[in-house]
Amino acid sequence: MTTTPQKPKTDASLIQAGLQLFGRKGFEGTSTRELAAHANTNVASIAYHFGGKAGLRAACVKSVADLIAGLLDAESAPQPPATAEAAQNQIERMVGALVRLVVGTPQAQDMVTFMLRELTDQGDAVDVIYAEFLEPRHRAICDLWAKATGRDPEDEAVKLAIFAMIGQILYFRVAQPLVARRMGWDGIGPDETRRVADLVIANLRDTLERHRHD
Amino acid sequence: MTTTPQKPKTDASLIQAGLQLFGRKGFEGTSTRELAAHANTNVASIAYHFGGKAGLRAACVKSVADLIAGLLDAESAPQPPATAEAAQNQIERMVGALVRLVVGTPQAQDMVTFMLRELTDQGDAVDVIYAEFLEPRHRAICDLWAKATGRDPEDEAVKLAIFAMIGQILYFRVAQPLVARRMGWDGIGPDETRRVADLVIANLRDTLERHRHD
DNA sequence: GTCTATAAACAGATAGAC
DNA sequence: GTCTATCTGTTTATAGAC
Numbered sequence: 333m334t335t336t337p338q339k340p341k342t343d344a345s346l347i348q349a350g351l352q353l354f355g356r357k358g359f360e361g362t363s364t365r366e367l368a369a370h371a372n373t374n375v376a377s378i379a380y381h382f383g384g385k386a387g388l389r390a391a392c393v394k395s396v397a398d399l400i401a402g403l404l405d406a407e408s409a410p411q412p413p414a415t416a417e418a419a420q421n422q423i424e425r426m427v428g429a430l431v432r433l434v435v436g437t438p439q440a441q442d443m444v445t446f447m448l449r450e451l452t453d454q455g456d457a458v459d460v461i462y463a464e465f466l467e468p469r470h471r472a473i474c475d476l477w478a479k480a481t482g483r484d485p486e487d488e489a490v491k492l493a494i495f496a497m498i499g500q501i502l503y504f505r506v507a508q509p510l511v512a513r514r515m516g517w518d519g520i521g522p523d524e525t526r527r528v529a530d531l532v533i534a535n536l537r538d539t540l541e542r543h544r545h546d
Numbered sequence: 547m548t549t550t551p552q553k554p555k556t557d558a559s560l561i562q563a564g565l566q567l568f569g570r571k572g573f574e575g576t577s578t579r580e581l582a583a584h585a586n587t588n589v590a591s592i593a594y595h596f597g598g599k600a601g602l603r604a605a606c607v608k609s610v611a612d613l614i615a616g617l618l619d620a621e622s623a624p625q626p627p628a629t630a631e632a633a634q635n636q637i638e639r640m641v642g643a644l645v646r647l648v649v650g651t652p653q654a655q656d657m658v659t660f661m662l663r664e665l666t667d668q669g670d671a672v673d674v675i676y677a678e679f680l681e682p683r684h685r686a687i688c689d690l691w692a693k694a695t696g697r698d699p700e701d702e703a704v705k706l707a708i709f710a711m712i713g714q715i716l717y718f719r720v721a722q723p724l725v726a727r728r729m730g731w732d733g734i735g736p737d738e739t740r741r742v743a744d745l746v747i748a749n750l751r752d753t754l755e756r757h758r759h760d
Numbered sequence: 761g762t763c764t765a766t767a768a769a770c771a772g773a774t775a776g777a778c
Numbered sequence: 779g780t781c782t783a784t785c786t787g788t789t790t791a792t793a794g795a796c
Contacts, residue, residue, distance in 0.1 A: 361574035374781050445666040452659040466724050492745045499717025500710040509672050510680050531706045538752035588763050
């Protein structure tokens with residue numbers, strides 16, 4: 333019987349270090365020496381495990397994509413919802429979980445800024461993020477949205493509204509120093525996170541309502 | 547009588563190059579040689595005009611802050627609006643102008659990604675962005691929002707709702723490659739920009755309506 | 761103000777011992 | 779798998795001519 337492993341695998345430690353340092357200082361702003369030091373290993377192990385610094389970057393992208401995918405799946409019912417109310421409830425649960433992770437979890441800061449950097453770097457990561465991450469999840473929410481409003485899942489307004497929701501959530505993470513300061517908050521703890529979630533869900537309900545009627 | 551100057555000042559060219567290259571490749575990802583080449587000058591002039599690469603970065607932050615401030619001022623009425631309808635109209639005009647600039651203008655991509663990077667880099671830029679840029683503009687919109695809804699300008703829900711609006715707009719710029727692909731759009735031209743603006747303004751109206759009634 | 765040439769530090773990758 | 783030492787190229791900053 334093994335206890336909780338005390339010594340994490342070197343490759344996992346490197347991915348962890350990559351997420352933190354790439355997120356905080358950017359890919360080019362982070363040296364392989366820093367990465368190795370954070371992961372308590374040596375520079376050569378980056379090339380050994382990932383073929384080089386660029387390989388570690390790609391592994392970090394995949395790591396975040398897998399994490400978010402798992403989170404959203406955990407909030408999905410095993411069966412597609414039967415009623416409009418059930419569909420709306422599931423969207424709201426997903427949004428709540430996403431806000432708690434993205435806005436409320438301190439570790440999410442590095443992950444989110446890392447992924448946004450990858451997005452704006454216009455490298456191959458965009459294709460990975462789109463194909464294996466954004467497109468399937470976005471489509472799934474479109475289906476729920478259609479169920480909740482009676483609209484077509486591929487309706488332009490539906491697709492756009494979901495992007496707007498994602499944008500709100502990500503901004504509350506990225507601009508957190510600005511938001512907290514303006515709100516007079518001492519950082520964003522569980523209480524503040526709930527208030528952000530309440531706002532996003534209220535906006536969500538308004539949009540769903542609008543989509544049902546016009 | 548002088549005609550339109552054909553030869554831009556070296557320092558202005560360097561700021562232009564900084565916005566483009568820092569935005570696309572990040573601060574550390576951009577070399578002083580690239581900056582000088584883009585500005586049609588030599589590396590030494592960066593130190594001469596800005597004291598070094600870091601000084602050019604700070605000058606770029608200030609340059610963007612001034613541009614956006616000017617844009618929002620241009621959409622402001624000389625007199626504070628007298629009625630709730632006038633206040634709402636002015637918010638809508640501002641949002642429209644912001645979407646057209648941020649989402650619809652190709653040059654905005656570099657500026658927005660540059661500023662977002664500065665925000666997440668946790669450097670001194672955050673203080674500058676907050677104090678000279680975000681806080682006064684946010685406060686001004688809060689005042690309009692209060693006029694439009696009858697709420698207090700410092701109401702927590704008001705302040706948060708405005709951040710959510712900004713988040714939507716910025717996301718449609720940053721995630722433009724993902725959005726265009728999912729929408730089946732061939733990039734985001736004037737027509738697509740208008741549809742994004744329509745969505746953001748519809749969301750804005752819903753939120754204002756909600757704030758008036760509860 | 762502009763530019764070339766160079767200095768001093770640092771980068772990522774890798775050879776080879778263990 | 780892990781690690782040290784080193785190779786090769788590139789970085790920013792700057793000295794000094796014009």
